[in-house]
Amino acid sequence: MLDNTDMGILRELSKNSRITMKELGEKVHLTGQAAASRVAKLEDNGVIEGYAIKVNQVKLGCFIHAFITIITQSTYHQPYLWFLKTQEQYIINNFKISGDGCYLLECKFPSNELLNQFLEDLNEHVNYKLSIVINK
Numbered sequence: 001m002l003d004n005t006d007m008g009i010l011r012e013l014s015k016n017s018r019i020t021m022k023e024l025g026e027k028v029h030l031t032g033q034a035a036a037s038r039v040a041k042l043e044d045n046g047v048i049e050g051y052a053i054k055v056n057q058v059k060l061g062c063f064i065h066a067f068i069t070i071i072t073q074s075t076y077h078q079p080y081l082w083f084l085k086t087q088e089q090y091i092i093n094n095f096k097i098s099g100d101g102c103y104l105l106e107c108k109f110p111s112n113e114l115l116n117q118f119l120e121d122l123n124e125h126v127n128y129k130l131s132i133v134i135n136k
Helices: 005-016 021-027 032-044 078-085 112-122
Strands: 064-071 091-096 102-110 129-131
Touching: 005 021, 005 032, 021 032, 064 112, 102 112, 112 129
Parallel strands: none
Antiparallel strands: 064 102, 064 129, 091 102
16 A cells, blocks of 8 residues: 555655655655655565656657547458568657557657558558647
């Protein structure tokens, strides 16, 4: 069971996972050593599964943010999943979903031409509905 201190640690690490244990301890009213022990315990118990960075895709030249609802024609999804492996440079997330489709694909593209080529190639495996992000 997590207490308020553990929840505070998770909040602070979610804001900045590169924070020093000393700074983290100050924010949650612990010593740096006590904060490090709590973090290690949260990691050991699987509450903290890992650390990640958030990449600004626009600064990398990917200006088109798209969500693509994938609709498969059969229960055999392997051709679609194999196709995705060849397109990893564009894919942010591929969520298996229930509802209107089978998957929700989140992608970033540097140009409309590359998005169009991706969609043409994708259509060889599945049908889709495209949504473009206008603003975040």
